[in-house]
Amino acid sequence: MGVQVHIHRTHRVSTDGKEVVQAEGSCVGECLEHLVKQYPGMKEVLFDQKGNLRNIIEIYLNHESAYPDELKKTVNDGDEIHLTFMLAGG
Amino acid sequence: MAFLTAHEMERYDRQIRIAEIGKRGQEKLKNARVFIAGAGGLGSPISIYLAAAGVGAIRIVDRERVEASNLNRQILHWNDDIGRAKADSARATLARLNPATRTEAICDTITPENVAQLVAGCDLIVDAMDNLPTRFLLNKTAIEKNIPFFHGAVHGFEGRAMTVIPGKTACLRCMYRGPIPQETFPVIGVATAVIGSIQATEVIKWIAGIGALLENRVMVYDGLAMRFTEFRIQKNPGCDHCADAAEKG
Numbered sequence: 227m228g229v230q231v232h233i234h235r236t237h238r239v240s241t242d243g244k245e246v247v248q249a250e251g252s253c254v255g256e257c258l259e260h261l262v263k264q265y266p267g268m269k270e271v272l273f274d275q276k277g278n279l280r281n282i283i284e285i286y287l288n289h290e291s292a293y294p295d296e297l298k299k300t301v302n303d304g305d306e307i308h309l310t311f312m313l314a315g316g
Numbered sequence: 317m318a319f320l321t322a323h324e325m326e327r328y329d330r331q332i333r334i335a336e337i338g339k340r341g342q343e344k345l346k347n348a349r350v351f352i353a354g355a356g357g358l359g360s361p362i363s364i365y366l367a368a369a370g371v372g373a374i375r376i377v378d379r380e381r382v383e384a385s386n387l388n389r390q391i392l393h394w395n396d397d398i399g400r401a402k403a404d405s406a407r408a409t410l411a412r413l414n415p416a417t418r419t420e421a422i423c424d425t426i427t428p429e430n431v432a433q434l435v436a437g438c439d440l441i442v443d444a445m446d447n448l449p450t451r452f453l454l455n456k457t458a459i460e461k462n463i464p465f466f467h468g469a470v471h472g473f474e475g476r477a478m479t480v481i482p483g484k485t486a487c488l489r490c491m492y493r494g495p496i497p498q499e500t501f502p503v504i505g506v507a508t509a510v511i512g513s514i515q516a517t518e519v520i521k522w523i524a525g526i527g528a529l530l531e532n533r534v535m536v537y538d539g540l541a542m543r544f545t546e547f548r549i550q551k552n553p554g555c556d557h558c559a560d561a562a563e564k565g
Binding site for chain 1: 354356357358359443444445446447448451468469470471472474475476490491493494495496497498499501502503508536538540545546547548549550552554
């Protein structure tokens with residue numbers, strides 16, 4: 227069954243336009259690894275050159291902020307991950 | 317407390333008829349002093365709707381001059397305002413809209429050195445900035461002064477809003493992971509209109525003491541999908557802005 231990962235509109239260029247991607251894993255980090263395996267372009271979107279989550283990225287698990295230690299958060303079948311980013315415009 | 321004149325009773329009749337506002341709520345709006353950081357895309361609908369609603373005093377700060385590329389969204393300023401200081405243009409527009417609102421428009425950059433003086437005497441801070449560092453500065457200032465902070469931001473057809481009540485709710489800094497590179501962002505005016513209107517709604521509700529605020533939740537608007545999504549956020553006990561803040565009694 228896995229986890230549904232919701233991709234932000236601006237990042238869908240890296241997921242062949244897909245808004246939702248199915249991913250497997252026992253924690254958020256593993257699910258994102260699986261996402262990157264399916265769509266390698268998401269690696270640069272989400273992580274910096276040192277492999278750290280980019281400061282601008284926000285992760286919500288079941289509509290609740292996964293911050294802090296987002297990647298370590300446990301997930302269960304049917305969970306939803308939303309990937310978005312901090313907006314700055316006005 | 318200043319009471320309503322006969323003219324004000326007539327001018328605000330349609331909203332005084334709203335049971336939650338009434339005459340008492342209108343008086344609260346008349347006595348409110350609002351600080352708006354930015355007279356751009358968000359600052360335009362925020363200031364226009366707050367002045368139209370009868371907020372008594374608005375202090376609006378912006379350092380820039382009106383450029384042609386502002387006019388797709390910054391409805392405080394019109395074509396013949398190009399080149400004019402946004403503060404002056406904002407003052408003129410708001411004065412025409414509602415002369416009873418005391419509008420103080422300041423042409424300045426908001427900095428750590430002057431922010432306390434700029435917001436002095438105001439009951440709340442509205443975030444209508446175009447960059448994150450100043451947003452965090454205003455967030456911190458609001459917490460230090462124990463006054464609410466009404467956050468909004470946009471990108472393209474998307475936007476978000478949340479309300480920070482010091483000592484009670486999560487703040488903008490609670491999810492901070494580090495600095496973010498600045499960029500020129502894409503935006504369409506209808507997105508700033510939606511988010512600015514949500515921020516103005518939150519301000520009116522807080523002043524009147526009504527409704528449920530966007531506390532511990534961020535409202536994300538996607539204009540292309542025409543969808544609102546709500547995400548819950550939690551106060552971070554280790555937040556360097558709000559961890560020690562106590563709720564105003």
